[in-house]
Amino acid sequence: MWNYNSSLGSRIKALTAPTNLDAIASRIASEGKVICAHAEPCDLDRRFVRAVYCAYLDPMLFDLFFNSWSGYRAAYFRSTEEGQKANARLLSRLSPELQQYHPVGPSVDAAQSLKAPSAKAWLAEVARGLCSCCASEWKPSPEAPAEILNGRWELSPDLLATFGRAAPLLRKLRVFGGFVNEHGQELVPPAKVRRAQDIHDWGWS
Numbered sequence: 001m002w003n004y005n006s007s008l009g010s011r012i013k014a015l016t017a018p019t020n021l022d023a024i025a026s027r028i029a030s031e032g033k034v035i036c037a038h039a040e041p042c043d044l045d046r047r048f049v050r051a052v053y054c055a056y057l058d059p060m061l062f063d064l065f066f067n068s069w070s071g072y073r074a075a076y077f078r079s080t081e082e083g084q085k086a087n088a089r090l091l092s093r094l095s096p097e098l099q100q101y102h103p104v105g106p107s108v109d110a111a112q113s114l115k116a117p118s119a120k121a122w123l124a125e126v127a128r129g130l131c132s133c134c135a136s137e138w139k140p141s142p143e144a145p146a147e148i149l150n151g152r153w154e155l156s157p158d159l160l161a162t163f164g165r166a167a168p169l170l171r172k173l174r175v176f177g178g179f180v181n182e183h184g185q186e187l188v189p190p191a192k193v194r195r196a197q198d199i200h201d202w203g204w205s
């Protein structure tokens with residue numbers, strides 16, 4: 001797997017300890033505190049709506065999920081297929097807990113949205129917040145030294161890789177269902193068709 005910048009200090013032991021994404025997903029399902037649930041229509045076609053949730057995690061658990069050797073992005077780093085499989089398992093593990101919260105907004109089939117292949121999890125990004133609860137807690141710092149060193153993300157000149165090579169220690173996990181319509185069809189915005197490859201190549205999408 002990859003190396004960490006020694007500036008991460010005591011975090012490195014936990015980030016490299018053997019575990020797996022199923023175990024991390026179970027901890028998120030039981031320990032995560034859902035703070036908001038939204039139904040968000042797609043800008044490209046408002047007949048397609050997704051369920052979006054935000055949950056608070058202990059920062060150490062967020063770290064395991066986002067930055068560790070056994071985490072979400074590590075699966076995509078190994079291969080796009082492994083990343084997509086890990087993503088689908090995570091979503092199916094979290095879906096029952098998330099469905100206990102009613103998404104605020106237009107009508108959406110949350111189960112269908114969370115089951116859609118483009119459903120995903122990520123940190124709370126800039127300008128993507130839907131309410132004050134899920135507002136961003138992440139700031140891009142493209143000039144910062146790489147924190148994840150894997151022979152790929154720290155070498156790419158792409159702006160997304162400058163985000164991807166960081167190992168942010170945050171609290172908010174956002175879970176996005178796919179955009180689905182009343183017939184259960186899914187709309188994947190063109191910019192997100194490449195998502196798995198983006199994370200593989202740059203650690204970010």
Ligand SMILES: [Zn+2]
Binds near residue numbers: 200
């Ligand atoms: Zn590759």
Ligand SMILES: [Zn+2]
Binds near residue numbers: 038129130133
């Ligand atoms: Zn919110």
